[in-house]
Amino acid sequence: MSEYLDIKKQLQACRSKEETFKSLVMLSKQLPRLSDDEKVEENKVKGCESAVWLISEEINDSRHFKADSDAKLMRGVLFAILSIVEGKSVADIQSMDIQAELTDLNLSSYLTSSRSNGVLAILEKIIAS
Amino acid sequence: MAFDPSLLRSQFPILSQQVNSHPLTYLDNAATTQKPACVLKAVHDYYCTSNANVHRGAHFLSDKATNQFEQAREVVQDFINAPLKSHIIWTKGTTESINMVAYGLEHILKQGDEILITSLEHHANLVPWQQLAFRTGARLRVLPLTSAGEWQEEFASYFTNRTRIFAATQVSNAIGTHTPLKEMLLRAKQQGAFTLVDGAQAVAHYPVDVEELDCDFYVFSGHKMYGPTGIGALYGKQHALEVLIPYQTGGEMVLKVAYQATEFNVLPYRLEAGTPNIEGAIGLAAASEFLNKQDRNALLEWEQKLANHVYTRLKKAGGIEIYSPEKHTTLVSFSVPNIHLIDLNGYLDGQGIGIRSGSHCTHPLMEQLGVHGTLRASFACYNTLEEADRFCDALFDAMELLGDE
Ligand SMILES: Cc1ncc(COP(=O)(O)O)c(C=O)c1O
Numbered sequence: 001m002s003e004y005l006d007i008k009k010q011l012q013a014c015r016s017k018e019e020t021f022k023s024l025v026m027l028s029k030q031l032p033r034l035s036d037d038e039k040v041e042e043n044k045v046k047g048c049e050s051a052v053w054l055i056s057e058e059i060n061d062s063r064h065f066k067a068d069s070d071a072k073l074m075r076g077v078l079f080a081i082l083s084i085v086e087g088k089s090v091a092d093i094q095s096m097d098i099q100a101e102l103t104d105l106n107l108s109s110y111l112t113s114s115r116s117n118g119v120l121a122i123l124e125k126i127i128a129s
Numbered sequence: 130m131a132f133d134p135s136l137l138r139s140q141f142p143i144l145s146q147q148v149n150s151h152p153l154t155y156l157d158n159a160a161t162t163q164k165p166a167c168v169l170k171a172v173h174d175y176y177c178t179s180n181a182n183v184h185r186g187a188h189f190l191s192d193k194a195t196n197q198f199e200q201a202r203e204v205v206q207d208f209i210n211a212p213l214k215s216h217i218i219w220t221k222g223t224t225e226s227i228n229m230v231a232y233g234l235e236h237i238l239k240q241g242d243e244i245l246i247t248s249l250e251h252h253a254n255l256v257p258w259q260q261l262a263f264r265t266g267a268r269l270r271v272l273p274l275t276s277a278g279e280w281q282e283e284f285a286s287y288f289t290n291r292t293r294i295f296a297a298t299q300v301s302n303a304i305g306t307h308t309p310l311k312e313m314l315l316r317a318k319q320q321g322a323f324t325l326v327d328g329a330q331a332v333a334h335y336p337v338d339v340e341e342l343d344c345d346f347y348v349f350s351g352h353k354m355y356g357p358t359g360i361g362a363l364y365g366k367q368h369a370l371e372v373l374i375p376y377q378t379g380g381e382m383v384l385k386v387a388y389q390a391t392e393f394n395v396l397p398y399r400l401e402a403g404t405p406n407i408e409g410a411i412g413l414a415a416a417s418e419f420l421n422k423q424d425r426n427a428l429l430e431w432e433q434k435l436a437n438h439v440y441t442r443l444k445k446a447g448g449i450e451i452y453s454p455e456k457h458t459t460l461v462s463f464s465v466p467n468i469h470l471i472d473l474n475g476y477l478d479g480q481g482i483g484i485r486s487g488s489h490c491t492h493p494l495m496e497q498l499g500v501h502g503t504l505r506a507s508f509a510c511y512n513t514l515e516e517a518d519r520f521c522d523a524l525f526d527a528m529e530l531l532g533d534e
Contacts, residue, residue, distance in 0.1 A: 017149040017479035025472075025530060049487065050471050071469035072531055 004083045011080065011105040020106050024076025031079040034068035045125050048118025050074050056129040062087045063129060067122075077110055077119060085126055098123050132427035138511040140165040151481030154516045159302050159460050159507035160485055161352045162333060164416070168356060171415035172408045182404055184381060198407050201414035202397070208417035209328075209347060210338040211364050215396045218370070219405050222361030223329040224253040226348035227296070229363055229400065230325055231257035233373025234294060237323075240266035243291040245317070247272045247308055248497055249301040252490040254327045258296060267293070272313070276452060276498070280309035288316035295322045300330040303489040303503065305436070305458030314344055323369060329353055333509065334432060334459050336425050345369035351409060355509075356416030360409025363400070370396050377402040428510040432459040435508045435517045442521045448528065452498055460507035462489075468531045470502050476527035482520055 050071035181190035295317035325346040470486040
């Protein structure tokens with residue numbers, strides 16, 4: 001949770017699209033990369049302009065996520081998204097308004113459908129997991 | 130009128146805005162151009178003074194609207210030097226124009242006939258022909274043009290006595306290459322094929338003369354030449370348009386309707402079913418007149434200078450793969466190995482710079498180039514040298530920021 005608060009502080013401090021972009025690139029470095037074995041078709045999120053992979057598993061009633069992308073921007077966004085949902089129960093995740101959280105993080109422009117960057121598809125896959 | 134880029138720019142209201150706290154740098158002109166005030170005014174004035182349905186009512190406004198609408202057709206006829214105004218069919222744009230021909234010519238094709246296109250086509254000049262081939266048992270063949278776009282003698286063998294339709298773009302939207310139209314059209318005509326030229330990427334930059342090109346069909350979109358969206362044209366020679374079976378039927382395109390049969394109207398109305406896009410036609414005519422007033426050669430030189438400036442700077446910087454020819458284009462298509470397109474695009478967007486990233490509706494061409502997509506900076510007459518430099522500087526900053534690891 002404290003990790004999430006750190007991220008939130010960092011992103012909310014961004015005063016421009018440019019600063020947000022730079023923050024996301026910094027955050028992308030903290031997202032552990034997936035192995036080639038994990039970057040398989042069945043883990044791919046469809047509808048993204050870049051390749052995005054998402055894996056989750058359930059341990060003791062909480063969901064744990066791993067994700068990767070070939071684009072840094074998306075790795076930064078994924079890091080932010082996962083910090084919101086990581087370790088939560090399925091019921092908690094389903095009752096959350098993740099889009100509102102992301103808007104709160106200054107990331108609303110990455111949610112618009114015209115970007116076709118697939119953030120909405122990622123959220124759908126998280127909720128369905 | 131002498132060409133002054135800043136004077137010209139001031140005629141485009143949208144360009145003076147700030148985007149993400151930076152001056153808007155719009156370099157996505159191959160996707161669509163911005164509109165000058167005279168085009169906006171023409172559309173606005175039409176609704177304020179003349180709006181009525183055309184070719185129908187015998188009343189003041191209907192006559193006025195019909196006159197303006199038909200005058201617009203004459204302006205566009207003149208703009209591409211078509212011999213008769215009835216040779217200009219209003220459509221939604223390039224895509225609809227090509228589909229109108231692809232459906233309209235279906236009846237001339239039989240199993241084993243060939244439809245020939247080039248490897249530089251936009252999906253709009255590919256998928257309609259592919260689907261037509263599926264429907265008729267004809268074979269779709271692809272002339273393997275290279276990025277340089279030069280004619281090679283071995284291409285001649287692609288034009289056979291089975292070639293019934295030949296369709297090619299004048300300029301590639303993805304990489305800016307000019308196709309060897311003259312040589313190709315000559316071979317296609319020798320085989321008696323119908324010929325179609327996709328002028329979507331040409332009309333904004335090059336004066337077009339369909340008589341000189343001597344193709345059967347010429348198609349383009351208004352929105353890529355400073356006109357409104359949702360309007361474009363199909364030009365056709367008389368006999369070529371007459372061969373087309375109308376792919377839409379209904380009101381406007383008929384002379385006499387009975388339950389047993391319908392007598393179709395004459396050209397151009399035969400191919401214009403339903404209430405047309407009247408404001409669009411008037412806006413497109415205004416855009417044509419806007420271009421007519423300019424020194425077209427000076428505009429083209431300017432656009433090519435901007436593209437060449439960017440080409441030279443990118444080349445010099447190194448580490449950038451450029452897919453466009455060096456000269457005679459108005460756009461630069463490129464990628465940076467190991468940096469994702471959307472990362473570069475995301476950074477540029479933050480700087481108020483709008484360019485296109487992706488496959489540009491040319492999947493097979495991207496495959497030929499061995500990439501998923503490219504970034505494309507495309508120029509219009511209102512772009513400035515400062516914008517070209519701002520784009521290059523921002524790109525280099527992005528590469529530095531994103532290029533580690
Ligand atoms: C070469 C070319 N052909 C066809 C099209 C399709 O034009 P439109 O979408 O206006 O129908 C485009 C534009 O995207 C193009 O660049």
